[in-house]
Amino acid sequence: DIQMTQSPSSLSASVGDRVIIACRASQGISNFLAWYQQKPGKVPKLLIYGASTLQSGVPSRFSGSRSGTDFTLTISSLQPEDVATYYCQKYNSAPITFGQGTRLEIK
Amino acid sequence: QVQLVQSGAEVKKPGASVRVSCKTSGYTFSVYYIHWVRQAPGQGLEWMGWVSPNSGGTTYAQKFQGRVTMTRDTSIDTAYMELDSLTSDDTAVYYCARAGVGVPGATYFDYWGQGTLVTVSS
Secondary structure (H helix, E strand, O other): OOOEEEEOOEEEEOOOOOEEEEEEEOOOOOOOEEEEEEOOOOOOEEEEEOOOEEOOOOOOOEEEEEEOOEEEEEEOOOOHHHOEEEEEEEOOOOOOEEOOOEEEEEO | OOEEEEOOOEEEOOOOOEEEEEEEEOOOHHHOOEEEEEEOOOOOOEEEEEEOOOOOOEEEOHHHOOOEEEEEEOOOOEEEEEEOOOOHHHOEEEEEEEEOOOOOOOOOEEEEOOOEEEEEOO
């Protein structure tokens, strides 16, 4: 099975900072990569699919990119409401797998 | 608006079975696969499998094969997930999620149910 490795596992940043979360696939998955945000005690929310397509209603400060098997989620200017755990998910084929998550806190 | 509403929390003893329902509304049930994802306390997301509302066909993650059954009732736009032979390791929040656009058995999830906590304890 293809493994998804996220880094870092946690990070702390200040409001207004640019934040980058990485996700690496153990094999090629083309652009079949999604990002989710899960706030504490809440349901996961789709942010990005197709590696870089923003889901409707998601603020434009979120963006995604791909370079080979490396993917990044960027928050251009961190806001207090962005405190959450972020997961990448590969979906090129079954089994669908998620990264282990990146916990984002405000410094 | 699209909604997925799951059944309430369950407490089960080891060895028992649990069935979680996922009632959908706001879209054509037969068009979009329903996937199931679980999350153990303090842990990440784990995909379990999917059911096709149209055909009833299923695919399960290897880890759950032989122990999970996913079904649907098209008359009430509801999907079900039943997990047998429960152990404490099955204590988790179970989510149903709607498949997004694309290959329905391998896609992202655009709408999620609210989650159902299943606690397995003697």
